[in-house]
Amino acid sequence: MFKIKRTDLAVEFAAELSEKGIRMTEELQNGVKATCVTVGKQGERLIGKPAGRYITIHCENDPDKENKASVSLALAHYLNRLLKPVASRETVLVAGLGNEWITPDSLGARTVHKIPATAHLSGTREFGELGLRPVAVLEMGVMGQTGLESSEYLHSISKSLLPAAIILIDSLACSDLSRLAKTIQLTDTGICPGSGVGGNRTAINKYNMETKVIAIGVPTVIDLDSIAESSGEACMVTPRNIDSVVNGYGEIIAMGVNAALNPALSREEAEMLLCR
Incomplete structure (x- = not known):
């Protein structure tokens, strides 16, 4: 019997279930390797992950040593693929x-700090000159800080803003040590906050948000189930250099999101908007 893994990464199931409702292909984009997984209804029942598209970008080195420009451009390419058919001037909430x-x-928090909000500039001279897309940026926090379910909080904002798409950025969990802090996953299925570490929060997806939802994440913890089984307690492990890992991936994802949403905006212009 197939054993469900405690992981947020669809690619960790793909090799085992390639003929059971899960299709996997390999691609090379800007010199960066990516694995594209499509989960059908049969695959959804088998692995407990929503049907949809999952794209995993493979990073061979730590993000502070990685070619950030190549990886971020690959991320922008795949993000644009998942965003279709959202038009270039439609509002997006990150x-x-x-x-x-x-x-x-x-x-998530460190990444959105590097993504400039432009929705409030609509109608200004620079907005028109730069050909910007309206982008709203939100740091969500967690239920223990806000007292609110993330899905409820986001839905209330979405009802007011009416974005054409929502992009979520979050830390993930994996079950394969070789993927820990070495991959970026994009998916059009949304996300269930905390599911990879045994959390039980309400999913954030196109059904309850009533708009397209794309999730981007990096596995920053791994479940050591062998230790957990012997001790009777769950044990999650993270890399020793996790601070630089999160900062590095935060920069890569922010660069990729900025390139996808506002390609006319240079890095210097984006930094200028962040300082306003």
């Missing part, structure tokens, strides 16, 4: 999930 004060869980 939300960072997780707890900023817990380093392995801080990817």
